[in-house]
């Protein structure tokens with residue numbers, strides 16, 4: 430009985446972490462949506478995803494929401510005078526044929542007012558709303574470390590180069 434439970438836990442936890450996943454929505458491909466596990470009782474965490482626009486017209490991410498939290502904002506991290514700060518964006522453009530990166534150190538989804546801690550190895554659905562594609566439900570993998578397996582390089586954090 431105990432053995433079966435441990436096996437079940439492994440089956441739930443490892444396949445999701447082992448491979449990057451993607452979601453298609455019209456001309457958009459959302460690659461490796463993931464969020465950082467929340468720290469202790471912290472009510473805030475951040476979500477990241479790479480959005481590719483394979484279409485012929487510009488697209489725009491206009492908002493995001495999660496049943497897991499009171500509010501999700503689109504944020505941009507800025508470094509000014511060696512100080513990191515964040516400002517809210519009213520949207521994020523994804524040019525025709527181009528890519529928008531939400532990644533540590535840059536644009537991200539700020540998830541605020543978490544109703545419960547989000548734990549690594551689980552999946553949390555978020556709704557991303559685009560100007561043209563409309564609302565898309567996207568499963569975000571919760572990971573200990575943001576950027577974990579992006580670009581096929583396990584364990585590397587993707588800081589801006």
Ligand SMILES: [Cu+2]
Pocket residue numbers: 475504505515537538539
């Ligand atoms: Cu932020």
